Amino acid sequence: MTALASWRDGEAKRAITGFVARVSREGSPEFVAASARIAVFDNDGTLWCERPGFVQAYYMIGRLQAMIAEQPELGEKPVMRALAAGDIPAALAAGGMEGLMEAALLPDTGITADAFAEAAATWLQDATHPRFGVPFRRLVYQPMLELLDLLRENSFRIFVVSGGGVEFVRAVSEELYGIPPDDVVGSSVELEFARIDGRVQLVRQARFRGSPNEGTPKPVNIQAHIGRRPIVAGGNTAGDREMLEYAQTGQHPSLCLVIDHDDDEREYAYAGASFTDPGAEPITTTAARLGWTVVSMKGDWAQIFPDNVPV
Amino acid sequence: MTALASWRDGEAKRAITGFVARVSREGSPEFVAASARIAVFDNDGTLWCERPGFVQAYYMIGRLQAMIAEQPELGEKPVMRALAAGDIPAALAAGGMEGLMEAALLPDTGITADAFAEAAATWLQDATHPRFGVPFRRLVYQPMLELLDLLRENSFRIFVVSGGGVEFVRAVSEELYGIPPDDVVGSSVELEFARIDGRVQLVRQARFRGSPNEGTPKPVNIQAHIGRRPIVAGGNTAGDREMLEYAQTGQHPSLCLVIDHDDDEREYAYAGASFTDPGAEPITTTAARLGWTVVSMKGDWAQIFPDNVPV
Numbered sequence: 001m002t003a004l005a006s007w008r009d010g011e012a013k014r015a016i017t018g019f020v021a022r023v024s025r026e027g028s029p030e031f032v033a034a035s036a037r038i039a040v041f042d043n044d045g046t047l048w049c050e051r052p053g054f055v056q057a058y059y060m061i062g063r064l065q066a067m068i069a070e071q072p073e074l075g076e077k078p079v080m081r082a083l084a085a086g087d088i089p090a091a092l093a094a095g096g097m098e099g100l101m102e103a104a105l106l107p108d109t110g111i112t113a114d115a116f117a118e119a120a121a122t123w124l125q126d127a128t129h130p131r132f133g134v135p136f137r138r139l140v141y142q143p144m145l146e147l148l149d150l151l152r153e154n155s156f157r158i159f160v161v162s163g164g165g166v167e168f169v170r171a172v173s174e175e176l177y178g179i180p181p182d183d184v185v186g187s188s189v190e191l192e193f194a195r196i197d198g199r200v201q202l203v204r205q206a207r208f209r210g211s212p213n214e215g216t217p218k219p220v221n222i223q224a225h226i227g228r229r230p231i232v233a234g235g236n237t238a239g240d241r242e243m244l245e246y247a248q249t250g251q252h253p254s255l256c257l258v259i260d261h262d263d264d265e266r267e268y269a270y271a272g273a274s275f276t277d278p279g280a281e282p283i284t285t286t287a288a289r290l291g292w293t294v295v296s297m298k299g300d301w302a303q304i305f306p307d308n309v310p311v
Numbered sequence: 312m313t314a315l316a317s318w319r320d321g322e323a324k325r326a327i328t329g330f331v332a333r334v335s336r337e338g339s340p341e342f343v344a345a346s347a348r349i350a351v352f353d354n355d356g357t358l359w360c361e362r363p364g365f366v367q368a369y370y371m372i373g374r375l376q377a378m379i380a381e382q383p384e385l386g387e388k389p390v391m392r393a394l395a396a397g398d399i400p401a402a403l404a405a406g407g408m409e410g411l412m413e414a415a416l417l418p419d420t421g422i423t424a425d426a427f428a429e430a431a432a433t434w435l436q437d438a439t440h441p442r443f444g445v446p447f448r449r450l451v452y453q454p455m456l457e458l459l460d461l462l463r464e465n466s467f468r469i470f471v472v473s474g475g476g477v478e479f480v481r482a483v484s485e486e487l488y489g490i491p492p493d494d495v496v497g498s499s500v501e502l503e504f505a506r507i508d509g510r511v512q513l514v515r516q517a518r519f520r521g522s523p524n525e526g527t528p529k530p531v532n533i534q535a536h537i538g539r540r541p542i543v544a545g546g547n548t549a550g551d552r553e554m555l556e557y558a559q560t561g562q563h564p565s566l567c568l569v570i571d572h573d574d575d576e577r578e579y580a581y582a583g584a585s586f587t588d589p590g591a592e593p594i595t596t597t598a599a600r601l602g603w604t605v606v607s608m609k610g611d612w613a614q615i616f617p618d619n620v621p622v
Contacts, residue, residue, distance in 0.1 A: 182468070226492065227481045249509065262348050
């Protein structure tokens with residue numbers, strides 16, 4: 001297969017292929033040793049569809065609804081009721097970000113990490129996108145899969161650096177992207193060591209481990225987890241800005257990619273605002289200022305989803 | 312080369328080769344899919360020599376001495392003076408564990424993660440062991456290198472899970488063990504995101520990120536970083552106990568190895584006490600109770616260090 005087959009010829013495609021060739025070709029003035037060829041990608045909206053809501057939000061809402069069905073008194077709290085109805089703005093208005101997060105974490109609190117991984121994997125097998133009518137896991141971006149392939153063929157190591165829950169993304173990262181669980185960095189809750197029925201278990205707590213993996217925590221967690229500065233970084237919201245800046249300001253040449261969701265016909269059209277910092281500069285504005293490569297879904301991608309998705 | 316060439320025939324060697332064969336051979340009743348073949352090893356005292364002191368302690372003492380040479384008033388604090396003299400018990404008596412850790416972190420606080428990695432790598436090139444007279448980095452255990460090779464040949468993924476500083480171990484993990492930086496889990500300090508002279512930098516803080524990676528934090532950090540439960544685990548102190556229990560009590564067969572330092576002629580003889588919890592049960596006692604495989608350095612290892620080490 002031709003490299004980047006679903007990418008239309010244009011600036012973005014040329015920027016990618018040119019960069020990969022320059023850093024991978026021995027003797028090139030911009031050659032980078034294979035051990036330093038680290039690539040990081042945001043997940044939601046960068047590798048797969050994040051609209052009309054985050055995939056993990058649908059999972060969480062389903063869990064919350066099941067919990068309220070068993071304990072109706074929980075549904076009397078306004079933040080719970082709004083969240084279970086999928087009305088995030090109302091949940092935010094009722095409980096603020098803290099109340100929303102507390103409610104969101106509740107259904108999976110107290111269960112083991114193993115049980116969570118199984119529940120997430122099971123749910124992801126079938127849970128279906130409301131508009132496209134196919135499982136969420138089919139809604140990965142075909143051009144990005146081709147980009148991952150191109151990078152792998154050129155000895156890059158690829159990591160997902162997601163604002164989403166690390167264990168949720170891990171449940172499908174191998175199947176969707178060929179990326180093993182240990183190469184996924186994300187937000188996470190605290191886990192508590194316990195011996196239960198003679199087995200060591202790690203029990204999920206109702207609080208985050210550090211901050212959610214958006215904004216400045218992204219480079220910090222890249223260093224904590226990967227230990228090397230990336231030379232390729234891709235994202236689609238203001239929450240990815242610091243990660244892209246980190247890649248750009250290392251000692252090596254870099255490629256910073258911003259996916260611009262400008263195609264409401266084949267996917268969605270929306271600005272790349274930050275979830276945790278709604279007032280932040282849209283990422284496409286930052287990209288223009290700092291010289292990053294903007295990928296127009298409408299213009300640069302001949303195809304959005306893989307062939308098995310009927311859209 | 313024959314597998315495990317530096318291992319003498321005996322129970323430990325048979326336990327290892329038997330286990331690896333059983334879980335790797337398709338059709339075996341104990342077969343484990345390659346994706347679940349995760350192996351974790353403690354570093355200090357398990358993969359390389361940790362006596363008479365931790366390698367990182369020598370690094371830190373050198374840094375502290377240099378700092379005191381420039382700011383003599385620092386040396387007037389009893390905990391600092393004791394630590395700079397390498398007298399850990401006196402430093403503990405003067406400042407407690409907290410004061411000791413604070414003093415130990417001080418010399419590398421405020422520098423960037425990149426600068427720390429460079430300083431550690433440079434120091435590790437030449438810094439020499441007081442008894443053996445060769446660089447510390449030569450004092451890896453030859454039998455353990457052979458074990459890592461055997462596991463790799465059988466499609467295991469191998470991680471270092473160290474109580475030591477993650478960025479210190481990473482500075483040599485690839486060279487010493489063929490283990491890339493992102494496959495090292497360890498203790499770490501908080502890093503602060505900063506833009507310095509137009510570059511994103513991560514600045515080391517004077518406090519740990521979470522707890523030091525000893526005891527119950529080991530399984531928690533394995534889950535946070537690797538996302539799969541190991542089926543092989545090796546350690547040498549009570550601080551590794553929970554990690555070995557975690558491997559033992561998963562859904563797959565497991566191999567738990569304890570390195571018993573019982574050879575004061577060729578290396579050192581000491582009980583596997585915990586650094587952070589001195590009252591904990593010695594790991595060899597736990598091993599006997601839980602049926603783990605104890606590796607006697609004296610009996611099971613025909614050779615301790617690689618051939619290029621003149622001991």
